[in-house]
Amino acid sequence: MMKTSRIDHLFKDKQENILAIYFTAGYPELEDTVPVMEAIEEGGADIIEVGMPFSDPVADGPTIQESNKIALDNGMSLKKLFEQLAKMRETVTLPVILMGYLNPIIQYGVEEFCKKCQEVGVDGLILPDLPMQQYLEEYKDIFSQYGLKNTFLISPQTSEERIKAIDQNSDGFIYMVSSHSITGAKSGISEEQERYFERVAELGIQNPRLIGFGISDHESFGKASKHAHGAIIGSAFIKVLNNADRANLKRDIGNFIKGIKNGEYDYTSKA
Amino acid sequence: MKIEVDKNGFYGKFGGAYIPEMLYPNIEELKEKYLGIIEDEDFKKKFSELLRDYVGRPTPLYFAARLSEKYKAKIYLKREDLCHTGAHKVNNTIGQILLAQKLGKKRIIAETGAGQHGVATATVCALMGMECTVYMGEVDMERQKPNVERMKLLGATVVPATSGSKTLKDATNEAMRQWINNPVDTHYIIGSVVGPHPYPEMVARFQSVISEEIKIQLKEKEGRENPDIVIACVGGGSNAAGAFYHYYNSPDVRLVAAEAAGLGISSGKSAATTVLGKLGILHGSRTLLMQTEDGQVVEPHSISAGLDYPGIGPVHAHLFDVGRGEFVAVEDKDAMKAGVELSKLEGIIPAIESAHAIHALNQIKYGPDDVIVINLSGRGDKDLETYIKWGEY
Ligand SMILES: Cc1ncc(COP(=O)(O)O)c(C=O)c1O
Numbered sequence: 001m002m003k004t005s006r007i008d009h010l011f012k013d014k015q016e017n018i019l020a021i022y023f024t025a026g027y028p029e030l031e032d033t034v035p036v037m038e039a040i041e042e043g044g045a046d047i048i049e050v051g052m053p054f055s056d057p058v059a060d061g062p063t064i065q066e067s068n069k070i071a072l073d074n075g076m077s078l079k080k081l082f083e084q085l086a087k088m089r090e091t092v093t094l095p096v097i098l099m100g101y102l103n104p105i106i107q108y109g110v111e112e113f114c115k116k117c118q119e120v121g122v123d124g125l126i127l128p129d130l131p132m133q134q135y136l137e138e139y140k141d142i143f144s145q146y147g148l149k150n151t152f153l154i155s156p157q158t159s160e161e162r163i164k165a166i167d168q169n170s171d172g173f174i175y176m177v178s179s180h181s182i183t184g185a186k187s188g189i190s191e192e193q194e195r196y197f198e199r200v201a202e203l204g205i206q207n208p209r210l211i212g213f214g215i216s217d218h219e220s221f222g223k224a225s226k227h228a229h230g231a232i233i234g235s236a237f238i239k240v241l242n243n244a245d246r247a248n249l250k251r252d253i254g255n256f257i258k259g260i261k262n263g264e265y266d267y268t269s270k271a
Numbered sequence: 272m273k274i275e276v277d278k279n280g281f282y283g284k285f286g287g288a289y290i291p292e293m294l295y296p297n298i299e300e301l302k303e304k305y306l307g308i309i310e311d312e313d314f315k316k317k318f319s320e321l322l323r324d325y326v327g328r329p330t331p332l333y334f335a336a337r338l339s340e341k342y343k344a345k346i347y348l349k350r351e352d353l354c355h356t357g358a359h360k361v362n363n364t365i366g367q368i369l370l371a372q373k374l375g376k377k378r379i380i381a382e383t384g385a386g387q388h389g390v391a392t393a394t395v396c397a398l399m400g401m402e403c404t405v406y407m408g409e410v411d412m413e414r415q416k417p418n419v420e421r422m423k424l425l426g427a428t429v430v431p432a433t434s435g436s437k438t439l440k441d442a443t444n445e446a447m448r449q450w451i452n453n454p455v456d457t458h459y460i461i462g463s464v465v466g467p468h469p470y471p472e473m474v475a476r477f478q479s480v481i482s483e484e485i486k487i488q489l490k491e492k493e494g495r496e497n498p499d500i501v502i503a504c505v506g507g508g509s510n511a512a513g514a515f516y517h518y519y520n521s522p523d524v525r526l527v528a529a530e531a532a533g534l535g536i537s538s539g540k541s542a543a544t545t546v547l548g549k550l551g552i553l554h555g556s557r558t559l560l561m562q563t564e565d566g567q568v569v570e571p572h573s574i575s576a577g578l579d580y581p582g583i584g585p586v587h588a589h590l591f592d593v594g595r596g597e598f599v600a601v602e603d604k605d606a607m608k609a610g611v612e613l614s615k616l617e618g619i620i621p622a623i624e625s626a627h628a629i630h631a632l633n634q635i636k637y638g639p640d641d642v643i644v645i646n647l648s649g650r651g652d653k654d655l656e657t658y659i660k661w662g663e664y
Contacts, residue, residue, distance in 0.1 A: 055435060055567040056553060058447045059291040065434050077565040102289060103551045107566030128291040129552065133279070153292040157454055162295070180293055180455075182448045 006095040006123050007149055007172045010046060011208045011229070018230025019221065019260060020047035020210055021237050022099060024067040025084070026076030027053075028241050032249070033084045034091070036241065039250040041094050043257030047210075048092070049126065049232065050085075052078060052100030059128040061184035063235040067242075078108045082116045089121040097151065099126040110139065114146035124149035124172050132169060140169075151175050156196045160203060167205040176200060176211045176228060184235030187216045189223040197227030218263040233260065272593055274519035274586070280468020281557075283592055285585035288467035290555045293451045297459075298555075300374070302469045308373045309366065309476065321365050322480060325398070326355045328362075330481075332488035332644070337616040342632050343639050347498070348619070348647045349485055351510060358622060358649030359478060359510045360391035364460055366477035368395040371458035378402045378457040382432075382446040384411055384439030384506070385576035385624070386418025387649060388462030393427035403427040406445040408438035411576055418653060436570040439580050443554050463507025464584030467555030471512075471584050478513025485644055486517055493642055500637060502527040503646040504627040505598075506542075506577045508584035510648035515590075525597060528587060529631040531573035532600035542571035543600035544583045545591045553581070559588040574603035574657065575623035577649075599634040601627040609633075610651060611664045622649030623657060 010018070021040045025033045033050065040048050053068040053076050060068070088096070098117065105113050105127070117125070125148055130139065135150060143150050149172035154163050157180055166174065178193055197211065211224035212232030224231035237256065244252040259265020280286045280302075288298050308314055322328040330350040339346040351359040364381075371379060379396050382405070383389030389405040396403035405422055409431040412419050422429050435441040443466075450459045464471040464478075486496040501518060503511035505528045518524040533541035541547060544559050551560030553568055561569045561581040573579045583591075590596030601609075610626035613619055621629060625648045637643060651658065658664065 056440060056444050058444050058554070059293070059451065061448070062434070069435065072567060079565070101552075103553065103560070103562065103568070104566030106551060107549070107562065107564065129289045129555070131288065131290060131292070131295065134287065134289065155293040157296040158292060159296070177293060181452050182293075 005147065005149065010095055011173065014046065015229055017225045017261070018047065018210060019045045019257070020049055020230065020232040021045045021257065022049040022051060022232060022234035023237055023241060024051035024053055024064065024071050025081050026071035026074045027067045027238070028070065030074040030076060031084070033081065034088055035249065036253065037088060037092050037096070039253035040257065041092055042250065043254040044261060045094070045257050046230065047095050047097060049097045049099045052081060052098055052104060054101040054104060057101060059182055061182045061235060063184045063238050067238045078104055078113065082120060085120040085122070095123045096121065097124040097126055098122055101129050102127055111142055114142050114148055117148055118146040122148065124151055126151045126175060128153060132166060136169065153177050154200070155180050163200065163203060163205065167207055170207045173208040173210050173229070174205065175232065176209050178211050178214045178224065181213055183213050187214050187220065189214070189220050194223065194227060197224070201227050218260055218265070221260050274590065274595060276468070276472045280472070282586045282589035285556070285558045285588040285592070286468055286471060287557050288555055289552045289557060290467045291451065293454065297450065297454050298467050304374065305370060305469050305473050308370055314369060314373070317369055318366055322362065326361050326365065327353060328480065329484045329488070330354060332485060332492065334492065335617050338613065341616060344637050345642045347489070347642070347644045349481060349514065349644055351481065351646060351648050352619065352621065352625065352650035356387070356391050356394050357652060358387045358391070359481065359513060360388045360462060361394065362480055362513065363462065363474050363477040363509060364388070364391040364395045367458070367460040368399050368401065371401070371460070372399065374458060376456060376458035378404070378453065379460055380404050380406065380446050380449050380457055381460045381462060382406050382439065382442040383462060384408070384442065384579055385653065386411070386415040386422065387577060387653065389427070389429070390418055390421050390425070392460050392462070393422040393425035396427060397425045404449070405429050406432050406442040406449070408432045408436070408442045410437040411439065411442070414576055415653065438570065439576070440553070440568065447554065463509040464512045464586055465507040465554055465556060465582060471556065471586055474509050475512040475516055475586060478509050479516035481510070481513035481646060482515065482517040485514070489642070489644070497521055497524050498644045499641040500525040500527055500635070500643045501646065502529065502628045502631050502643065504529045504578060504624050504648060505583055505587055506580050506624060508587040510646055512584060512586055514644070514646040519595070526590060526595060527597045527599065527631055527635055528590070529627040530598055530600050531575060531578035531606070531627055532602045533572040533574070535602055536600055540572035542573040542578050542580065544581065545598045546600055548582065556585050558582050558585045559591070574606065575627070577622070577624040578627065597635060599631045601630045601634065605630045605633070607661045607663070610658065614664070619647070620651035621647055622651050623654045625649055
């Protein structure tokens with residue numbers, strides 16, 4: 001029997017201001033993956049999303065693209081990632097979600113990949129180029145066999161009917177893309193976006209919702225959290241890693257996360 | 272086995288629509304509407320009028336006497352090089368711009384490698400008075416300067432793709448990103464039989480005018496609609512799909528696809544996807560894909576920018592998989608020789624892409640009575656600099 005998952009626990013214990021942080025594995029340097037995860041946890045975030053770098057990340061903007069490229073140049077691969085994550089559960093207790101594109105997983109072998117995820121303690125997956133229908137037909141059974149929750153994206157263009165179908169086929173949380181955009185394309189939250197958040201909030205869907213893309217600071221995190229269970233920060237965090245003082249990587253990460261939560265952070269100096 | 276697309280966009284195990292949810296409404300709209308639109312009588316009439324009066328169709332099916340003599344077969348050239356803008360690409364862009372208008376779209380985006388599809392897109396946008404942005408790898412912009420200027424002259428904005436390897440696949444990534452950012456008013460005109468369903472089938476249908484005409488023309492010249500062999504080059508595979516389309520399910524017609532072997536299959540600088548590729552997913556489609564063991568897409572190489580793509584359209588992966596297509600890999604140097612040879616024998620300077628198809632004559636078996644149609648996908652004007660650098664003529 002699977003024990004209750006870390007994701008379920010989180011959403012049971014906490015219904016608001018959930019902060020998920022995305023970063024790219026093997027970035028800025030190859031062996032930074034686990035130290036960055038530890039720092040995200042120490043800094044006080046709630047979910048860690050680890051990006052699996054890909055040569056052609058079509059849903060990502062320049063910041064994450066560049067981090068993917070650097071990570072690959074550093075020698076990152078799924079094989080390497082699972083080596084790095086092998087002992088992460090000795091120091092990391094937060095839910096860990098792997099995010100990336102299908103092709104590397106297919107080459108690794110879907111079942112083998114899922115098995116490894118379970119072995120090292122990964123809780124879920126976000127795969128932007130895996131559409132719902134293909135998920136249901138080819139992947140759902142394998143994912144659930146290895147205790148992996150799959151998270152779907154929705155965007156302002158997603159119809160009500162489809163949001164409901166996605167809700168029915170989700171059992172972790174739903175990732176609300178804040179605007180029609182790739183990652184990091186726009187920052188700040190407009191009134192129009194807030195109306196979209198409200199519209200979805202009123203649909204009465206069963207899964208918790210996290211808002212991502214374009215969330216970059218205390219203010220946008222606050223606005224997103226007002227309309228959902230929390231938010232996901234990616235590009236803005238990658239910029240922090242990029243500009244961080246290497247000797248004090250953990251300190252800089254901690255300061256950024258605290259700043260997101262309480263507003264006391266000078267974004268202009270670091271991000 | 273019948274070669275056709277199923278309702279989910281698969282040809283056998285290849286195809287589908289592996290796209291981020293942000294594009295789902297666009298793709299779904301296209302999927303639901305495109306057949307209704309393109310089969311509408313009014314649309315068909317407009318499409319064929321433009322192909323006739325603007326593109327210059329039907330393109331001739333030319334009996335190449337001296338080439339036939341040399342290769343000891345009856346060889347016909349389907350003269351797509353005589354299309355307006357110099358290649359078959361315009362058949363597709365005419366179809367898609369009419370479709371975009373029907374869908375009420377205001378802006379057009381496109382990717383381009385060699386610049387031929389970019390030029391064909393900029394051309395139809397000028398024709399229809401629509402705003403046009405073309406994404407092109409920074410490296411390709413340098414390699415294909417005249418086409419960059421042609422696009423600008425036609426009123427298009429050319430945006431360099433600066434990520435990754437800065438070539439066709441990166442230009443495609445960038446166009447997809449821009450579509451995600453502008454899903455409501457923008458139509459993305461993909462230039463080959465690649466991308467998420469319904470693009471591969473839709474582009475093939477627009478290009479299928481090539482084999483439709485071959486049938487009629489060959490009937491006049493040879494008294495039969497079906498040649499023994501059709502040969503076409505394959506980058507993404509749109510000219511090949513057009514030339515094969517009405518022969519897919521005629522087993523008496525051999526379908527030969529010429530891929531670019533670059534500097535040689537095992538040189539590490541090649542674009543021969545059926546030899547070097549494995550099943551994978553790129554640009555929304557499950558197909559054969561050149562990639563590393565870790566599933567990272569590798570940068571292909573071909574002397575012709577139009578064949579410089581790490582995948583092939585799903586229909587071609589399927590033709591290969593079920594043995595319906597014969598795939599040959601033609602090296603850079605052999606394509607160049609064939610280009611020079613055709614120039615001297617027939618007075619036709621082919622695009623280097625098309626020269627790959629010519630050289631395939633040396634790599635397949637046939638008899639003296641065989642009727643062979645080679646799809647001459649484009650003319651060599653854009654490649655003059657490459658011919659000059661090659662020097663051996
Ligand atoms: C003349 C010509 N032939 C062939 C191609 C390859 O495209 P496809 O394989 O889609 O026909 C190109 C692409 O730019 C081209 O310009």
